Amino acid sequence: MMNVRNSLVVASLLFAPVLWANELTNPDLISKGEYLSRAGDCVACHTAKGGKPYAGGLPMATPIGTVYSTNITPDPATGIGNFSLEDFDKAVRHGIAKDGYTLYPAMPYPSYAKVTDEDIKALYAYFMKGVEPVAQSNRETDIPWPLSMRWPLSIWRTLFAPEVAATPTSGEIEDAQLERGAYLVQGLGHCGSCHTPRALTLQEKALDDSDPAYLSGGQVIDGWVAINLRGNTGDGLGTWSEEDIIETLKNGRNDHFSSIGAMNDVIQHSGQHFTDTDLLAIAQYLKSLPATEDAAELFKASDETATTLRAGGQPNRGSELYVDNCAACHRTDGLGASGVFPRLAGNPSVLSGDPSSMIRVILNGSRLPSTKQAPSDLVMPDFGWRLSDEEAAQLASFIRTSWGNKAAEVSTSDVRAIRKAISEEHENPMLSRAYPSQQH
Ligand code: HEC
Ligand code: HEC
Ligand code: HEC
Numbered sequence: 001m002m003n004v005r006n007s008l009v010v011a012s013l014l015f016a017p018v019l020w021a022n023e024l025t026n027p028d029l030i031s032k033g034e035y036l037s038r039a040g041d042c043v044a045c046h047t048a049k050g051g052k053p054y055a056g057g058l059p060m061a062t063p064i065g066t067v068y069s070t071n072i073t074p075d076p077a078t079g080i081g082n083f084s085l086e087d088f089d090k091a092v093r094h095g096i097a098k099d100g101y102t103l104y105p106a107m108p109y110p111s112y113a114k115v116t117d118e119d120i121k122a123l124y125a126y127f128m129k130g131v132e133p134v135a136q137s138n139r140e141t142d143i144p145w146p147l148s149m150r151w152p153l154s155i156w157r158t159l160f161a162p163e164v165a166a167t168p169t170s171g172e173i174e175d176a177q178l179e180r181g182a183y184l185v186q187g188l189g190h191c192g193s194c195h196t197p198r199a200l201t202l203q204e205k206a207l208d209d210s211d212p213a214y215l216s217g218g219q220v221i222d223g224w225v226a227i228n229l230r231g232n233t234g235d236g237l238g239t240w241s242e243e244d245i246i247e248t249l250k251n252g253r254n255d256h257f258s259s260i261g262a263m264n265d266v267i268q269h270s271g272q273h274f275t276d277t278d279l280l281a282i283a284q285y286l287k288s289l290p291a292t293e294d295a296a297e298l299f300k301a302s303d304e305t306a307t308t309l310r311a312g313g314q315p316n317r318g319s320e321l322y323v324d325n326c327a328a329c330h331r332t333d334g335l336g337a338s339g340v341f342p343r344l345a346g347n348p349s350v351l352s353g354d355p356s357s358m359i360r361v362i363l364n365g366s367r368l369p370s371t372k373q374a375p376s377d378l379v380m381p382d383f384g385w386r387l388s389d390e391e392a393a394q395l396a397s398f399i400r401t402s403w404g405n406k407a408a409e410v411s412t413s414d415v416r417a418i419r420k421a422i423s424e425e426h427e428n429p430m431l432s433r434a435y436p437s438q439q440h
Contacts, residue, residue, distance in 0.1 A: 033122035079136075
């Protein structure tokens, strides 16, 4: 008996590489890997504008200069075709390149550290066997010496990137569905890389829900403020139902709100591809996160504004501008039209501490992405040519303080700064495009 078992062990050791090679071409494993690559949104960063999928070359702004994403197609010469599973794992979960240097954390390995061994294998199978190889050399960073030296990055990594976890999530969650949600949000989904505030040294202030800073919002991605995803009322998801969250991740809109800016990309490449079960798990997990400790209630529904406007009252210049330019779609009650025009009352993008997103939408307009389920793209016209900085500020202030909205007013200089940033982006489309954007 003993001998049989030993020889089985020896045999399995001898044949393991062969079995693994066969397993690599297993269509189930490859399609699981494809699903996971969408959950991880690898394509968003590893594809240049107009470039071949996964061939890299997307410029990403960092505080010290521009980094380019790399070719992760299985081309052996220019891509990752000669990466072993171990090389791949080292890059994805540990942030270490095949040659041993540390990767810039523009690659979200601090989140991917939570991915399980099993899922790494499936991802590897997909990238080796499911992705079309593309011959395209990687670009050097535009970071000048001495900042371009990689050794300080390895110090950063040692300090801030977590160990690859034995248990994927914080391990304190009992419910299997919530555990799955936490795994996707904290791990492959890397939601925190945009939605968690960062410290001065640029690491996310928290990588899981053990700290209330987790997903509390505030980072500005390509000019768009990533909102608070916790239970905060008004500026967070406090009033959102699980269904609202699911609908948004699938279609970029729900009955009340619509997604803008940098989130649209996440929805197009990642959100809409999740299974219904995984979307429910994500929604339940987000709904389990309590409001931040210092949370002020930034919205309490009130029909005062609507009553005044309907009676022809104009409390200020902002309200006049609203009635003339915006009420046709967003209505005098600020509730919009279900599934078509988002409500501005109790809207997190309107109420967020940093008003940049709403100013940007007013000046530059916005277009909802079309998804599998909601193919029509809805357009918000641009008003920048029509409104002066002062008017746009008065209008934004009116919206942030009406229908029960209780956010701080917007200043003319806030608007001026954003108008300047928008015109610089138009002149130089390469500038600060950390992510490809849906803006037209
Ligand atoms: C937020 C942007 C972003 C996302 C999302 C992202 N990456 Fe990356 N990745 C990068 C950047 C930028 C680099 C290059 C970093 C550097 O040069 O230091 C990189 C590097 C890599 C490398 C190292 C390649 C090499 O040539 O050494 C691998 C492998 C990799 N990524 C795989 C993935 C996989 C798999 C996913 C999805 C699970 C993914 N990446 C998602 C930005 C991203
Ligand atoms: C590339 C950065 C980025 C990543 C990654 C990201 N988000 Fe976002 N997200 C944003 C930005 C920016 C906004 C603000 C856009 C807005 O106000 O609609 C946003 C808004 C949202 C909204 C509100 C949308 C609305 O209608 O106002 C939800 C819900 C959301 N994100 C969930 C998620 C989840 C869940 C994940 C992870 C699976 C995630 N996000 C990953 C940048 C990101
Ligand atoms: C023709 C109809 C229309 C008019 C007029 C209009 N909007 Fe919009 N607005 C939209 C649509 C559609 C969206 C959703 C766009 C998207 O998600 O990309 C939107 C989105 C917004 C958002 C972002 C909401 C969110 O959930 O993220 C704000 C803020 C906004 N509009 C303010 C205004 C203001 C202020 C005016 C007047 C100056 C105005 N809108 C005029 C149709 C309109």
